[in-house]
Amino acid sequence: MEMLNIQHLSFIYPNREVPALSDINLTVKQGEFIVVCGASGSGKTTLLRQLKPALVPHGMKTGEVFCNGTPLDELSPREATAKIGFVQQCPENQIVTDKVWHELAFGLESLGVGSEIIRLRTAEMASFFGIQQWFHQATAALSGGQKQLLNLASAMAMQPQLLILDEPTSQLDPIAAAEFLAAVAKINRELGTTVILTEHRLEEVFALCSRVLVMDAGQILCDGSPQEVGYALRETTHEMRHALPTPMRVWASAPVKSARLAPCPVSVKEGREWLGQLTINKEQLTIEQTLIRGMPVIKLSEVWFRYEKDAPDVVKGLNFCAYASEITAILGGNGAGKTTALSLMLGLHKPQRGKVA
Helix, strand or coil, X not given: CEEEEEEEEEEECCCCCCCCEEEEEEEEECCCEEEEECCCCCCHHHHHHCCCHHHCCCCEEEEEEEECCEEHHHCCHHHHHHHEEEECCCHHHHCCCCEHHHHHHHHHHHXXXXXXXXXXXXXXXXXXXXXXXXXXXXXXXXXXXXXXXXXXXXXXXXXXXXXXXXCCCCCCCHHHHHHHHHHHHHHHHHHCCEEEEXXXXXXXXXXXXXXXXXXXXXXXXXXXXXXXXXXXXXCCCCHHHHXXXXXXXXXXXXXXXXXXXXXXXCCHHHHHHHHHXXXXXXXXXXXXXXXXXXXXXXXXXXXXXXXXXXXXXXXXXXXXXXXXXXXXXXXXXXXXXXXXXXXXXXXXXXXXXXXXX
C-alpha cells in the first residue's frame, strides 16, 4: 500500500539562487524503513520537513506531496499531527512539560483524546520503550539519551502512520544512539510504522533499514536496498562511497575481481562471512610505532565531584592527563560522567576532592 507519493517536488529558500530540492519523485510504501543519507547541505532535512506540514520551511515550493492519496496541504492540522510523527536532532527542543508522564500525554491532550485512552496509551508506551522506572521523574533530570527516547515515545503515543526522524542520534553517545536506533527498528518491525530517517551513523542503520536514498545537491543520487546502493556507489567516484559501512567499503575496494562478484555485505556478520570465503595470500606484517607525546595540557588527579551534598558522586577518583597535539575521545553511557568531567576541566565546577591543573 502506498503511504507517500512525491511528484516533481522542488524547493528554494528565500534569497537563494540554487534550489535545496530539485524535481524529487519518490514513492514510499506502508511499512518501509528508509534511510536518507548524504553530505551536509544535500537537502536531507529540507526533504523531511516537506513531509510535516507544521515544519515546512519558508520558501518557494513546486510539485505535490500526497499522503494516503490526499494532498499533504489539504490535511487538517489534527490529521497531520496524528498521522505524521517527527523527532528532531536536539532532545531539548521538543520537550514542553516538566514530568515524563505528562510529556507522554501532552500530544494526546492537545488532540482532545479522552482521559481513559490517554492513560492506556501512556502506559503502553512506557512499557514498550522500557521507561517505567523514570515515568514520574522530572524531564530536566533526564540524560540526553533518555530525553530523545521520551521524544520518540511521545510521538508514538499518538500512533502515527509515518514516523520521521531527522538525525535523532547526532547528540547522543554511541551507547545511547545504539539503544535509540534499536527502538526505532522495533517500532518498524512490531508496529508496522513507516519510518523515514536521516542519519550519519550508517554502520548501524544500514543493517536495520529496507531501503536507502542517497541525496546530492538536492537530488536523489541512488535509491534501492542497502546492497543495491553499495553496488551503485562502487562504480562511481562520489564521496558517499567513503561514508558507507566498513564491510561495504572493504568489499568495494577488494582487489580480487572474483571477491567483488559476491553479494555486497552490509553488516559486520555478513562482512566476516564474506572475508572467510576468500582465498588471500596472507603476509606477516610487523608494524612498529613510537608514540611521541607533547607536554601535558591538563591533568586531573584523584578528582571527586557531586552536584549536591547528599547526592551520589558523579566523578569518582578520576585520574586523567591530556597531552599537546593529541585528540582524546571520552566515551561512556548516559550518566557516566563525561559532561561533568569536561566541566571540571573547563573550571565550570570545582571538585570536592582532588586537583585539576
